[in-house]
Amino acid sequence: MRVASHSHRLDGSAGGCGTVNGAQTAWDLLHEEAMFPRITTSCEDLDNILGGGINCKEVTEIGGVPGIGKTQLGIQLAINVQIPVDYGGLGGKAIYIDTEGSFMVERALQIAEACIEDMSECGGLLRKDFQAFQLKMHPNNILENIFYFRVCSYTEQIALINYLDKFISEHKDVKIVIVDSVTFHFRQDFDDLALRTRLLSGMALKLMKLAKDFSLVVVLLNQVTTKYIDGSFQLTLALGDSWSHSCTNRVILYWNGNERYAYIDKSPSLRSASAPYSVTSKGIRNSASNCKRIKSGVVHLVISRVGHG
Amino acid sequence: MANKQISQMGLPKSIANVFAARNVFTAKALSLMELRVQNEHLAGHLPTHMKGLDEALCGGIPFGVLTELVGPAGIGKTQFCLKLSLLASLPANYGGLDGHVIYIDVESKFSSRRLIEIGVKSFPEIFHRKEMAQEMAGRIHVLRPASLSEFTESLQQIKVSLLQNQVKLLVIDSMAALVTGEFEHGAPRQKTLGWHVSFIKSLAEFSRIPVVVTNQVRSQSRDETCHYFFQVQSWNETIEDRTRHDSHLVAALGINWAHAVTIRLVLEAKSGQRFIKVAKSPIAPPLAFPFNITSSGILLLSDDGIELTGPDINTIHCQGLSLRFCWGNLQKNIKWMPKTTIGHY
Numbered sequence: 001m002r003v004a005s006h007s008h009r010l011d012g013s014a015g016g017c018g019t020v021n022g023a024q025t026a027w028d029l030l031h032e033e034a035m036f037p038r039i040t041t042s043c044e045d046l047d048n049i050l051g052g053g054i055n056c057k058e059v060t061e062i063g064g065v066p067g068i069g070k071t072q073l074g075i076q077l078a079i080n081v082q083i084p085v086d087y088g089g090l091g092g093k094a095i096y097i098d099t100e101g102s103f104m105v106e107r108a109l110q111i112a113e114a115c116i117e118d119m120s121e122c123g124g125l126l127r128k129d130f131q132a133f134q135l136k137m138h139p140n141n142i143l144e145n146i147f148y149f150r151v152c153s154y155t156e157q158i159a160l161i162n163y164l165d166k167f168i169s170e171h172k173d174v175k176i177v178i179v180d181s182v183t184f185h186f187r188q189d190f191d192d193l194a195l196r197t198r199l200l201s202g203m204a205l206k207l208m209k210l211a212k213d214f215s216l217v218v219v220l221l222n223q224v225t226t227k228y229i230d231g232s233f234q235l236t237l238a239l240g241d242s243w244s245h246s247c248t249n250r251v252i253l254y255w256n257g258n259e260r261y262a263y264i265d266k267s268p269s270l271r272s273a274s275a276p277y278s279v280t281s282k283g284i285r286n287s288a289s290n291c292k293r294i295k296s297g298v299v300h301l302v303i304s305r306v307g308h309g
Numbered sequence: 310m311a312n313k314q315i316s317q318m319g320l321p322k323s324i325a326n327v328f329a330a331r332n333v334f335t336a337k338a339l340s341l342m343e344l345r346v347q348n349e350h351l352a353g354h355l356p357t358h359m360k361g362l363d364e365a366l367c368g369g370i371p372f373g374v375l376t377e378l379v380g381p382a383g384i385g386k387t388q389f390c391l392k393l394s395l396l397a398s399l400p401a402n403y404g405g406l407d408g409h410v411i412y413i414d415v416e417s418k419f420s421s422r423r424l425i426e427i428g429v430k431s432f433p434e435i436f437h438r439k440e441m442a443q444e445m446a447g448r449i450h451v452l453r454p455a456s457l458s459e460f461t462e463s464l465q466q467i468k469v470s471l472l473q474n475q476v477k478l479l480v481i482d483s484m485a486a487l488v489t490g491e492f493e494h495g496a497p498r499q500k501t502l503g504w505h506v507s508f509i510k511s512l513a514e515f516s517r518i519p520v521v522v523t524n525q526v527r528s529q530s531r532d533e534t535c536h537y538f539f540q541v542q543s544w545n546e547t548i549e550d551r552t553r554h555d556s557h558l559v560a561a562l563g564i565n566w567a568h569a570v571t572i573r574l575v576l577e578a579k580s581g582q583r584f585i586k587v588a589k590s591p592i593a594p595p596l597a598f599p600f601n602i603t604s605s606g607i608l609l610l611s612d613d614g615i616e617l618t619g620p621d622i623n624t625i626h627c628q629g630l631s632l633r634f635c636w637g638n639l640q641k642n643i644k645w646m647p648k649t650t651i652g653h654y
Contacts, residue, residue, distance in 0.1 A: 066564070066567040066568045066573075067567075067573075067589040067623065071591055072591070100510070100571075101374050101513075101514055101571060102374075102571055102591055103591075104371070104571075104591040104592050106342075143337070143341075144339040146337065146339075148336050148337065148341060181568075184568070184569070185507075187565060188504055188565075224564065226535055233535050234535060234536065234537065234538055235535045235536060236537070236538070252539075256540075258618045258619025258620070259619070263537070265539070272539075280594075
């Protein structure tokens with residue numbers, strides 16, 4: 001509705017070129033983007049290569065080898081989305097779709113507690129609303145705002161994603177959907193690869209639509225596989241070549257020596273870049289070697305936002 | 310239970326019904342936590358009685374997920390499994406789960422004599438009384454599937470007995486032995502393994518029991534030093550990597566399996582000392598604990614683990630330890646098994 005009325009307004013004014021019904025101009029899109037802040041990952045370096053954090057209205061795919069920290073990042077984002085906008089979040093709730101059983105509540109609690117601690121630390125730097133905020137954010141409240149879904153087969157996964165738009169219409173404060181992992185049920189037991197490709201692309205389109213209609217952040221976690229290219233085996237994200245086109249952004253988490261790194265493999269607006277990060281008892285943070293300057297990404301973000309606000 | 314959770318989510322009736330009909334389990338994360346704290350032993354953990362490891366894993370081996378033990382032959386995987394089986398059968402006041410255990414013994418490594426010895430040495434007050442020893446040992450049901458298809462059949466039967474709620478631990482020793490040798494390396498094996506993995510994971514989850522699976526190792530072939538396309542390496546670096554990796558072992562069963570397990574405990578030997586490492590876990594830091602095998606099971610030499618950085622936590626070493634004379638090899642030759650420990654399914 002909003003878009004249509006906008007184009008009518010344009011028609012009414014200077015007359016310009018005939019606007020196509022339902023289209024938005026690039027200028028409008030630019031302003032719209034500014035209205036939707038990104039979600040911080042709690043690692044400043046990672047946020048930087050992401051242009052500030054994970055973006056709304058887009059599907060971001062994050063993949064890596066086992067143990068690199070995909071689920072950790074997923075849980076961190078499910079918690080960070082709840083942070084008020086001024087502090088790097090979206091002040092909303094999270095949907096966590098667990099296809100592998102890797103979500104551990106105890107870990108979510110640990111990360112939630114650390115997040116609140118970090119907030120309190122930088123609270124002194126801020127003027128307004130801090131008291132009110134502190135009362136609202138208790139680790140249990142954070143857990144309460146994560147809607148957890150466990151699906152055990154690919155049919156359940158697809159059914160659930162198809163019903164998400166009804167669910168989110170009823171729960172308008174959901175701001176992020178995380179699927180951990182989108183791969184698991186599509187890797188076992190699929191005889192008909194053509195069917196798999198169709199199902200996956202249907203699912204991707206559905207998720208993209210959700211992201212756009214409800215202004216959500218959609219994060220899909222993916223596994224890796226090996227591919228024989230140019231005479232040697234290489235690591236690559238799973239689910240095949242056609243899937244690799246489905247998501248807006250693609251981030252690969254990998255080991256570089258003894259450090260964890262993230263690499264922007266594909267993005268319409270971000271440059272290919274790598275950044276180190278670490279997984280600590282508090283969740284995702286800057287890598288130890290880069291920790292000297294600022295303690296956590298959240299603090300930095302807060303400072304930068306307060307400066308402008 | 311799923312229905313109760315759904316009603317707490319505040320979903321409109323139509324959606325709630327659809328989810329219930331499709332068995333989609335859903336809840337608010339907080340209610341998950343509360344439910345576990347209220348209803349489950351130590352909020353869903355089986356303590357291993359190895360203090361450092363239990364602390365790292367927030368209580369012990371978690372319920373509802375797959376825990377993998379991987380390491381070279383003779384390192385102590387079966388010993389660990391025997392100890393866990395015992396612990397699960399003990400009454401609650403001794404820190405056990407007071408339940409039955411299903412032990413799938415593929416390579417005939419289960420030794421009831423050793424089990425009783427561990428029991429007597431670790432819990433003398435229980436095991437010195439013959440009827441108690443008989444009852445505890447009687448709770449451990451050992452299955453010996455001769456082939457993968459037999460195993461698949463018994464899985465279905467296990468599902469039924471899990472529904473009766475008496476079984477509190479499932480041990481599969483070892484998964485690798487079941488799968489390797491049946492197939493050529495490649496697609497057919499991956500597909501079958503995939504089915505079994507999904508099935509076992511769902512068994513673990515709906516019955517909320519710990520499932521421990523052991524895995525073997527194999528040497529890493531050169532082709533496996535894998536990197537992404539954007540990780541450009543100089544020629545010299547590549548050679549160095551190859552020599553480094555030649556001496557390492559990797560877990561069998563491939564990368565899909567590695568993704569599927571929730572917790573991976575690596576047992577290895579470095580310079581003659583055995584270590585147990587938490588290589589993959591959603592909650593524990595990458596710690597390595599030195600240990601020895603004693604008459605009462607596995608004993609950690611230090612409860613403060615050594616924190617390892619980098620992918621080294623995943624590498625499996627087998628240096629400096631003569632693993633030929635170990636429990637597994639000795640006990641293999643003993644055919645005698647007391648009747649109480651063998652269950653028929």
